[in-house]
Amino acid sequence: MKKDFIFDVIKNSTNSLTAEEIYNDVSQNIDVNLSTVYRTLNNLVDKNLVTKVVRQDKIAYYELANDEHKHYLICDKCNNAYPTDMCDLDKIARKIKRETGFSITGHTLEFHGICPECRENA
Amino acid sequence: MKKDFIFDVIKNSTNSLTAEEIYNDVSQNIDVNLSTVYRTLNNLVDKNLVTKVVRQDKIAYYELANDEHKHYLICDKCNNAYPTDMCDLDKIARKIKRETGFSITGHTLEFHGICPECRENA
DNA sequence: TTAGCTGCAAAGAGTTTGCTGGGAG
DNA sequence: CTCCCAGCAAACTCTTTGCAGCTAA
Numbered sequence A, B: 001m002k003k004d005f006i007f008d009v010i011k012n013s014t015n016s017l018t019a020e021e022i023y024n025d026v027s028q029n030i031d032v033n034l035s036t037v038y039r040t041l042n043n044l045v046d047k048n049l050v051t052k053v054v055r056q057d058k059i060a061y062y063e064l065a066n067d068e069h070k071h072y073l074i075c076d077k078c079n080n081a082y083p084t085d086m087c088d089l090d091k092i093a094r095k096i097k098r099e100t101g102f103s104i105t106g107h108t109l110e111f112h113g114i115c116p117e118c119r120e121n122a
Numbered sequence C: 001t002t003a004g005c006t007g008c009a010a011a012g013a014g015t016t017t018g019c020t021g022g023g024a025g
Numbered sequence D: 001c002t003c004c005c006a007g008c009a010a011a012c013t014c015t016t017t018g019c020a021g022c023t024a025a
Helices: A002-013 A017-029 A032-047 A089-100 A116-120 B001-011 B020-025 B036-048 B087-098 B116-120
Strands: A050-054 A059-064 A071-075 A082-084 A101-113 B050-054 B060-062 B069-075 B080-082 B101-115
Touching: A002 A017, A002 A032, A002 A059, A017 A032, A017 A059, A017 B050, A032 A050, A032 A059, A032 B116, A059 B020, A071 B101, A082 B087, A089 A101, A089 B060, A089 B101, A101 B087, B001 B060, B036 B050, B080 B087, B087 B101
Parallel strands: A071 A101, B069 B101
Antiparallel strands: A050 A059, A071 A082, A101 B101, B050 B060, B069 B080
């Protein structure tokens, strides 16, 4: 089952990956079609095994759906994403719920800026 | 100049709009091409007059680039976006800068959940 | 056998681009 | 006269879908 190969790539990665990156990675070991990757990914997302987040570049990034709550610092120059676990949003979410009646199920947060390396190279 | 009509629509709107919504709105008054809308929008974004944010639906939303800092509560059912000005992120951004050397230039935040109306209709 | 995986090719949506003609200064 | 603006159609990218064949239980 190719699903296992795809899921393994995600499990073994420390960052979030695009469908294409996963495809390239899996392709080193077995033959697989891009459609299969997308289909499998959607499957895993439906089963809550994998999380999908669309970033400002309009590309979907996939990562293991664990309980760690992290967000990314994305460099506007090199486009690398650096995870951070800083997130104070739970209390904001509670406040929103209290004040608007909106029940928050999740949130997406992206920080943009220039990473130290890119700043040095400038 | 059609740019003025497009910019006016954005200025007169209280929410963020998609290119298509802007196109439809402008079309009620003058003839305009979708490409022109996109081109003008990119132009306005480059000049920092308009802000563009890509949401989880992969669609770009445009709004006036004023200094108000707001984010949206997006209903997973009706997909309506409700602005909120709650945002504690500046101190998080400062902390990130201090601890990682990443210079933050901006951030994107989306809350997802179910709005009160949709909850009632369920 | 039944159900779920796959590959392939085509479609789809949102957005961009090249080319050309037209209007403003 | 220049140059920017606009329209049109085609191209592009990421992703989805239909169909048919295959694989596993």
